[in-house]
Amino acid sequence: MQGIIRTFILRLIGLPFTMLLLSVCVFVVLRLLPSDPLSMMIPPTATAADVENIRTALGFNRPIPVQYLTWLQAALHGDLGQSIALKAGVSQLALNALPATVELALTALVLSIAISLPLAVLYFRARAWRAIALSLDVLFDFMMSVPAFLWAIALILIFGVFFNLLPTAGRYGSEFTAPGPTGLVLLDFLVHADWPGLRDAMSHLVLPASALALGFTPLVVRVIRGALIEVDTAPFAETARQRGYSESRVIWRHLLPNAAPATIAIIGTQFGFLLGATVLVESLFSLPGLGNLMVQAVKNNDLPLVQGLAIVFCAFTLVINVLADVALVIFNPKARTQ
Structure with missing residues (x-):
């Protein structure tokens, strides 16, 4: 019984560190993709200034490490962000x-x-x-x-x-x-x-x-x-x-x-x-x-x-x-x- 409890505790201790490493990998890889996630939010008549304002509002103009730390702080409170297409919280969508x-x-x-x-x-x-x-x-x-x-x-x-x-x-x-x-x-x-x-x-x-x-x-x-x-x-x-x-x-x-x-x-x-x-x-x-x-x-x-x-x-x-x-x-x- 002690061996079972010890294994469970050790795996639980390692779980947050593994998740942290995975989140870094996922975040960085997706940010390095050539596609622009803002394209569907920008109307055809938008000016360069409009595009920059949207990018700034969503934080995409900041360095990737800063973006990740901001996202991580919110994720630790259960907020995985906002879906651009569905206009709903990612956490609730995933939970459903x-x-x-x-x-x-x-x-x-x-x-x-x-x-x-x-x-x-x-x-x-x-x-x-x-x-x-x-x-x-x-x-x-x-x-x-x-x-x-x-x-x-x-x-x-x-x-x-x-x-x-x-x-x-x-x-x-x-x-x-x-x-x-x-x-x-x-x-x-x-x-x-x-x-x-x-x-x-x-x-x-x-x-x-x-x-x-x-x-x-x-x-x-x-x-x-x-x-x-x-x-x-x-x-x-x-x-x-x-x-x-x-x-x-x-x-x-x-x-x-x-x-x-x-x-x-x-x-x-x-x-x-x-x-x-x-x-x-x-x-x-x-x-x-x-x-x-x-x-x-x-x-x-x-x-x-x-x-x-x-x-x-x-x-x-x-x-x-x-x-x-x-x-x-x-x-x-x-x-x-x-």
């Missing part, structure tokens, strides 16, 4: 969009793990059959090579257009109203026992979550399989077999629990890539999340919004990494002594 992204990413993660476990066991046991193992290698290579947005397009065409089985836009149908207050519509419908709304929200989430999970699953499968191979010759596995346990019981009751640390580690390190894939997937499925909002911000050259959303994405990923580290210590006794 965050639940949709959290729900999509976590659902995709759970779905990926649920698919990966039986596939990893099949992949592990297929070592004795070279043809099956080779076929699975080709299948997983193919799945990993297809980006999430292509999976999304394929799923929309197959299940939304050709067969018309599942909805392809929004988080729930227009006949429903999310009861709140969390913004996580599955949880909100569940808490309020709105079963038709819950079923409808789940049907809307199937395709976008599957698009993300299909690209993430092969990586998890291969990590679990590698961990299974590593613990397969451990003394506890040999003891279980000597007691007459079936191979399936040995794998599911003894090998898989010991493969958990490797799985948790890869989920923590790769979750950022899964989160990044939500950008185009949310846009394709018209989900009102951070990814869709980021696409709009980039289209509109909305620098404050792009900057604020990038910081939120980074913070979300870091929090998941901290939780993964703590979970790794919980499931891996060796990590508690390191």
Whole structure:
């Protein structure tokens, strides 16, 4: 227990310094881009003096270090700036969009793990059959090579257009109203026992979550399989077999629990890539999340919004990494002594 608490505290201590470094990188990189975020605010009839007045009012005429310190002071008080295109606070926009992204990413993660476990066991046991193992290698290579947005397009065409089985836009149908207050519509419908709304929200989430999970699953499968191979010759596995346990019981009751640390580690390190894939997937499925909002911000050259959303994405990923580290210590006794 002490090791778990110590790991959690150490990761929390390092979190602000990591966020500070990330904010510097994001701020500087965006300021060095050749695009001008003020272009959409300046009317065609504006004079050079008008342009300079707007630039001065927004602080874009000051040195980058001064701009950053001004922004950082406001950010520490929860103010990430003002969206140029949407005329609203970036913090509130991000807060409103965050639940949709959290729900999509976590659902995709759970779905990926649920698919990966039986596939990893099949992949592990297929070592004795070279043809099956080779076929699975080709299948997983193919799945990993297809980006999430292509999976999304394929799923929309197959299940939304050709067969018309599942909805392809929004988080729930227009006949429903999310009861709140969390913004996580599955949880909100569940808490309020709105079963038709819950079923409808789940049907809307199937395709976008599957698009993300299909690209993430092969990586998890291969990590679990590698961990299974590593613990397969451990003394506890040999003891279980000597007691007459079936191979399936040995794998599911003894090998898989010991493969958990490797799985948790890869989920923590790769979750950022899964989160990044939500950008185009949310846009394709018209989900009102951070990814869709980021696409709009980039289209509109909305620098404050792009900057604020990038910081939120980074913070979300870091929090998941901290939780993964703590979970790794919980499931891996060796990590508690390191």
